[in-house]
Amino acid sequence: MDNIITSNIPPRYMPEMPEVETVRRGLIPHLTGRRISFVDLRRPDLRFPFPDDFEEGLMDSTVEAIGRRSKYLLFRLDNQMTWLSHLGMTGIWTINADGEGKHDHVHIEFDDGQLTATYTDHRRFGFMDLFTTDSENQHKLLADLGPEPLSNEFTPEALKTGLHNRRSPIKTALLDQRIISGLGNIYVSEILHRSGISPLRSAADVAGKSTRINSKIGLMFEQTNEVISEAIDAGGSTISDFRGVSGKEDLGYFPHQFTVFNRESEPCNREGCIGTVRRIVQSGRSTFYCPKCQR
Numbered sequence: 001m002d003n004i005i006t007s008n009i010p011p012r013y014m015p016e017m018p019e020v021e022t023v024r025r026g027l028i029p030h031l032t033g034r035r036i037s038f039v040d041l042r043r044p045d046l047r048f049p050f051p052d053d054f055e056e057g058l059m060d061s062t063v064e065a066i067g068r069r070s071k072y073l074l075f076r077l078d079n080q081m082t083w084l085s086h087l088g089m090t091g092i093w094t095i096n097a098d099g100e101g102k103h104d105h106v107h108i109e110f111d112d113g114q115l116t117a118t119y120t121d122h123r124r125f126g127f128m129d130l131f132t133t134d135s136e137n138q139h140k141l142l143a144d145l146g147p148e149p150l151s152n153e154f155t156p157e158a159l160k161t162g163l164h165n166r167r168s169p170i171k172t173a174l175l176d177q178r179i180i181s182g183l184g185n186i187y188v189s190e191i192l193h194r195s196g197i198s199p200l201r202s203a204a205d206v207a208g209k210s211t212r213i214n215s216k217i218g219l220m221f222e223q224t225n226e227v228i229s230e231a232i233d234a235g236g237s238t239i240s241d242f243r244g245v246s247g248k249e250d251l252g253y254f255p256h257q258f259t260v261f262n263r264e265s266e267p268c269n270r271e272g273c274i275g276t277v278r279r280i281v282q283s284g285r286s287t288f289y290c291p292k293c294q295r
Helices: 017-031 054-058 133-138 156-163 170-174 185-195 203-207 215-233
Strands: 036-041 063-069 072-077 081-086 091-095 104-110 115-121 127-132 278-282 285-289
Touching: 017 063, 017 072, 017 091, 017 115, 017 215, 036 054, 054 081, 054 127, 072 133, 081 091, 081 133, 127 133, 156 170, 156 203, 156 215, 170 185, 170 203, 185 215, 185 285, 203 215
Parallel strands: none
Antiparallel strands: 036 104, 063 072, 072 081, 081 127, 091 115, 104 115, 278 285
């Protein structure tokens, strides 16, 4: 029986970059180099309809590589097609499950049934697409994505440029996937707390008017990479009913390292701070921060 990994994070929070990267790393040793021999779509749609040629496009192709862009899994096939998978809020890929569950919507066999991969999604907020690999960078979901943490394209200069002259709160700006891709509500709260920046400050104010990289931008850049790296190493955090692709309890331990998220009314854990974590709502999303040490 597959183990289910639970955390203290409510299920309404969508998987962010660390969770999707964890799934990608879990799938690679199982699916890379395997030929798709059977595709069973249990319904015509998830969040959106499957492409008309989806089954035909996957059949008899071999998975050459599994990439990721922001929160999208990208299965690159030997027929020059890319199969995109977005997990939505509750999407799960499981290796060698029986595929008979009520919410098992996609069941794929590899190498004439020697291996299976099943996509399960209780809420059906996930979706899939299929397109030519050479058009990947022009795809409507990928073309406008900004640089992502830990990449060569993500630099203090790129961060400052993205925030420059933006009047929206810094929290809202960091959630804009055109500025930094892959970040979501949880990790932005953590990044801002570690950087000592109030989520209420405007993005432009944090970036500053000068063309030079100020200390706030430099620190936020460092903390963004650090938080995301730690989260990936811990297997992420945001999926509350998550199964590892091989059924092992290897995901979702980053909540133990939260400094503010989901800690409303608890003492701030920054050394020397006597503040209390507060929860506010910005653009319809919960923000957790310490008014005492985040300025």
